[in-house]
Amino acid sequence: MVGTSQARHHVCWPVTYESLKPDEFMTKWLVLGPISVFEGQPEPGNPDAQKKSFDAAPFSLEHFQPKTVVVGNEYTWTVLRSESNLVDLVGVFGPKEYVAAYAWAQIDMPQEGRVVLGVGSDDAVKVWLNGELVHENWTQRAASPDSDVVPVTFKKGPNQLVLKIQNGHGDWGFACRLMSPQSLAKGLVAAAGRGKLDTVKQLLGYGADVNACVGPGLFPARPKPRHHGIPTDRRARP
Numbered sequence: 001m002v003g004t005s006q007a008r009h010h011v012c013w014p015v016t017y018e019s020l021k022p023d024e025f026m027t028k029w030l031v032l033g034p035i036s037v038f039e040g041q042p043e044p045g046n047p048d049a050q051k052k053s054f055d056a057a058p059f060s061l062e063h064f065q066p067k068t069v070v071v072g073n074e075y076t077w078t079v080l081r082s083e084s085n086l087v088d089l090v091g092v093f094g095p096k097e098y099v100a101a102y103a104w105a106q107i108d109m110p111q112e113g114r115v116v117l118g119v120g121s122d123d124a125v126k127v128w129l130n131g132e133l134v135h136e137n138w139t140q141r142a143a144s145p146d147s148d149v150v151p152v153t154f155k156k157g158p159n160q161l162v163l164k165i166q167n168g169h170g171d172w173g174f175a176c177r178l179m180s181p182q183s184l185a186k187g188l189v190a191a192a193g194r195g196k197l198d199t200v201k202q203l204l205g206y207g208a209d210v211n212a213c214v215g216p217g218l219f220p221a222r223p224k225p226r227h228h229g230i231p232t233d234r235r236a237r238p
């Protein structure tokens with residue numbers, strides 16, 4: 001389930017973040033939609049047509065234009081400020097089936113840096129950074145934080161981050177944030193607990209540190225410090 005309370009204002013200027021705070025969800029976006037998946041398609045309901053629409057990137061995703069034409073229809077980007085961490089697109093556009101929306105944010109980075117984004121979506125999602133496709137997941141699922149982990153490299157200065165979120169039925173929304181080392185470690189522990197070895201390998205490859213703080217009740221695998229060959233927990237105390 002996703003949140004329901006959204007505020008939307010009609011303006012024509014990009015949303016800009018001054019850097020990103022680790023683990024803080026991105027709750028302000030420019031959004032565009034709803035775009036019918038079957039617009040221009042001869043066979044509504046065709047699963048292949050859904051995927052074909054998902055695969056399409058029908059306009060520039062690097063240079064923002066306040067008004068954008070998609071499959072012959074003109075759309076205007078509007079500012080969305082979500083009151084919940086999960087952005088509820090049903091709250092923005094109403095209940096819709098077989099539709100897509102785009103979400104756009106500019107992020108000004110003080111320096112170049114490689115980071116990991118945590119992305120959740122209901123349903124399928126694609127992510128572009130500075131016009132380059134950096135992630136896609138053709139899936140049907142509920143939106144949950146950090147379902148997908150996406151390594152990206154931000155350049156110094158303004159960066160253009162764009163998400164496409166395509167819905168089949170029911171709920172429709174997304175969540176996106178920059179993951180901290182602690183969040184990556186939590187994801188690593190959770191994936192290991194569920195036996196998801198591919199995710200474990202992926203997270204380790206993205207720099208997740210099993211020795212990072214992972215919360216109460218979980219103990220990272222640090223070697224015990226030793227003193228003169230005697231474990232510290234057995235040393236005589238004065």
Ligand SMILES: [Ca+2]
Nearest residue numbers: 168169170171
């Ligand atoms: Ca859905």
